Amino acid sequence: MSNDILERFAFKAPKDISKEQLEQLLREHSGDPNYLLPKGYFEKWQELNEREDQKMAILKEIAGDCGKKQDHSQKKKHEINLMANFIFDVGLNAKIVDCEESPDFIIELNGERIGVELTSIFDDEVVASINGFQKKLDEALDKLKAKDPNITGLFNFTIDPAKVVLRNRNIADEIVAYVAAKIANEELPNIDGLAFVSNTPHKVLEFAVSEQYNLADLDIENVKTTIKKKEEKFLAYKENTGLERYWLLISHDGASAKGSFKFDISRLPMETGTNFDTVYFYDEMKKMIISGKNTRDENVQTEAE
Secondary structure: OOHHHHHHHHOOOOOOOOHHHHHHHHHHHHOOOOOOOOOOHHHHHHHHHHHHHHHHHHHHHHHHHHHOOOOOOHHHHHHHHHHHHHHHHHOOOEEEEEOOOOOOEEEEEOOEEEEEEEEEOOOHHHHHHHHHHHHHHHHHHHHHHHHOOOOOEEEEEEEOHHHOOOOOOOHHHHHHHHHHHHHOOOOOOOOOOEEEEEEEOOOOEEEEEOOOOOOOOOOHHHHHHHHHHHHHHHHHHHHHHOOOEEEEEEEOOOOOOOOOOOOOHHHOOOOOOOOOOEEEEEEOOOOEEEEEEOOOOOOOOOEOO
């Protein structure tokens, strides 16, 4: 099993365990009874955990009362978390003061209240495709375990969400046949939307969707369409709330928290031609932020460290 997979697993471990306990967990997870942590890794792991704890405390403060409410939908909780992470990553001394949808958020920055509309480029269709494929993977996993309980290994599925076909097909059975052929080194059957499958030794059988989603580069027309949809709400919001400034935050990571899309947002033009005072493009996973501004808006940081 690759070190990057093991390192990601390590961050799911309890933060107060010893080096020996962490190594034992990784031995069990990897199936390697002799696994040892690389030199200096445990100290690095502890340091990163401490930094993460500090960040979580700051995010909690940024989210304010919105982050404390328990009756939010999962979608809204994700949006609050994303908004707080954006404020943190761009380095603004701001906090969320309202999250009641019209607009999506109101933040307070240096004593001024600013309306923020939140959207994403890849949203409903990609989410449905990835989630639908994940459900089929879960179904296929159960079928394969029932068919042969002795099969082990971690199988990582790289997909192209735009090409995945879920209707009128028994994809779970196709996945079972694909994995069986891969284990036997036989010719692999074709599954629409499946780009690549890697497998590594693992003590149990496990399926996962790769973080490397195979998506085409984003076209500027998609960005214009996204902005236009939000423009339709802009004037009504401004009239009803009395807020002087409005931002549009476009999340490039909106489709999934599992991974970051292969798209360089720095290629987008800075001038957006919009009524929003500022349009931000935010890739949460890569910590990349760029902005398109009206001339009356102040300069902002465009890339998080």
